[in-house]
Amino acid sequence: MLEGPRPVRPSEFPGLLRLVNRAFIGNTKGKGMELLYPWHLGRENRHNLWVLVEDGRVVSHVGVTKRTIAIRGVRIPAGLMSAVVTDPEYRGKGLATRLIDFLRARHDREGLDLYLISGNRDLYRRIGAAPVGCRLHFTLAPTSLKLFAHPEVSVRPARPGDLKTIARLYAEEPVRIARPDVDFRRVYHAGWAALSAARFYVAETESRVTAYFVAGVSRKAGGPVDGRLNVIEAGGSRTDLLAALHAACGLWHKRRVELSVSAHDRASLALLTGRHLGERRVPVYDSVAIVNLERLVRRLKPLLVRAAGPAARRLAGGEHNLRPFLEAGRDRLETSRETMAHLIFGEPHRDRPAGLHPTGSLGTILRKAFPLPLANPGISYV
Numbered sequence: 052m053l054e055g056p057r058p059v060r061p062s063e064f065p066g067l068l069r070l071v072n073r074a075f076i077g078n079t080k081g082k083g084m085e086l087l088y089p090w091h092l093g094r095e096n097r098h099n100l101w102v103l104v105e106d107g108r109v110v111s112h113v114g115v116t117k118r119t120i121a122i123r124g125v126r127i128p129a130g131l132m133s134a135v136v137t138d139p140e141y142r143g144k145g146l147a148t149r150l151i152d153f154l155r156a157r158h159d160r161e162g163l164d165l166y167l168i169s170g171n172r173d174l175y176r177r178i179g180a181a182p183v184g185c186r187l188h189f190t191l192a193p194t195s196l197k198l199f200a201h202p203e204v205s206v207r208p209a210r211p212g213d214l215k216t217i218a219r220l221y222a223e224e225p226v227r228i229a230r231p232d233v234d235f236r237r238v239y240h241a242g243w244a245a246l247s248a249a250r251f252y253v254a255e256t257e258s259r260v261t262a263y264f265v266a267g268v269s270r271k272a273g274g275p276v277d278g279r280l281n282v283i284e285a286g287g288s289r290t291d292l293l294a295a296l297h298a299a300c301g302l303w304h305k306r307r308v309e310l311s312v313s314a315h316d317r318a319s320l321a322l323l324t325g326r327h328l329g330e331r332r333v334p335v336y337d338s339v340a341i342v343n344l345e346r347l348v349r350r351l352k353p354l355l356v357r358a359a360g361p362a363a364r365r366l367a368g369g370e371h372n373l374r375p376f377l378e379a380g381r382d383r384l385e386t387s388r389e390t391m392a393h394l395i396f397g398e399p400h401r402d403r404p405a406g407l408h409p410t411g412s413l414g415t416i417l418r419k420a421f422p423l424p425l426a427n428p429g430i431s432y433v
């Protein structure tokens with residue numbers, strides 16, 4: 052008989068890791084996901100690793116890391132959902148759907164407002180997830196970066212003693228995943244971020260660390276991958292960051308740098324856009340689902356009032372018969388969960404959901420207040 056959904060038990064942990072590792076890294080030898088993503092799949096997050104079990108065997112799993120998303124002073128409790136897997140013999144029977152439906156209701160009761168989901172498939176679309184938001188991806192040749200070179204800015208691999216400064220620089224980002232400092236140490240020691248082996252580097256000016264970046268490295272040599280420098284996350288002074296990336300190209304003989312910049316990161320965009328640097332638009336996270344619209348709107352209120360004025364105080368959200376709605380006074384807009392995610396976190400103009408033309412004061416509020424920026428996952432991606 053199928054047991055669960057419930058958090059994985061200590062005795063079932065090795066079986067869970069075998070299931071996850073076989074699905075995502077193809078074997079169970081070498082470094083497993085529990086070592087690459089210890090904050091997500093380590094034993095201390097066990098109570099957030101939800102399973103269905105048959106005869107002591109874990110047959111389906113959904114993992115969640117709970118973090119807060121900071122958006123310009125407002126804090127939104129969120130779940131980072133990843134390592135979703137069902138044993139191949141049990142697929143197509145609705146097990147993952149059952150876990151996710153159960154978790155959505157439970158996390159709603161616990162006060163989570165958003166899911167950032169690693170993946171974009173029908174399984175997640177059933178709870179209203181959609182790839183939303185916008186990052187601009189730049190592929191920069193050393194010749195383009197030369198513009199930002201500065202003789203006083205140098206680059207070097209980060210040392211454990213730099214991690215506090217790195218965490219502080221990240222904490223100054225107005226839109227971010229609010230991480231405990233220990234997350235930086237875990238990623239540093241795991242030597243892995245997003246989907247590759249990775250290392251922290253810092254930009255130094257007059258012996259002071261003013262910016263940092265995390266870049267993919269080759270597993271064997273431990274240095275940046277030949278030819279291309281893939282920046283997974285960066286923070287701190289944008290001018291010093293770009294100067295450090297230029298210095299890195301020279302030191303490591305890079306032919307190009309891959310760098311993603313959030314659409315709300317005006318400091319970076321002021322430096323990079325309009326220079327024909329070949330930017331591409333990519334979504335912020337694989338997909339994003341709103342767990343509780345009513346609470347989300349309440350939490351966002353200070354931001355909405357700042358953007359749209361006192362009229363936004365009357366804005367309220369909710370869900371009726373699985374259809375989310377927004378209303379202000381007598382004006383009301385009702386739509387699907389997916390479209391609502393686009394409306395609130397989508398890309399300005401491009402993502403404006405087709406067919407939605409809110410009028411009256413509601414229309415004015417929505418146009419002024421949305422979309423809101425979302426944090427790049429960076430090293431928190433699993």
Ligand SMILES: CC(C)(COP(=O)(O)OP(=O)(O)OC[C@H]1O[C@@H](n2cnc3c(N)ncnc32)[C@H](O)[C@@H]1OP(=O)(O)O)[C@@H](O)C(=O)NCCC(=O)NCCS
Nearest residue numbers: 074135136137142143144145146147148169170171173174
């Ligand atoms: C993706 C994955 C987790 C889905 O797990 P699952 O338990 O098979 O998921 P479900 O059974 O709930 O849903 C799978 C399909 O079965 C169908 N299904 C659901 N309930 C069903 C039922 N009772 N009878 C028949 N089919 C059913 C659904 O239509 C669904 O198709 P859709 O998602 O394309 O709409 C699983 O295929 C897997 O482990 N893949 C490898 C790892 C992976 O890719 N993980 C996701 C990373 S984003």
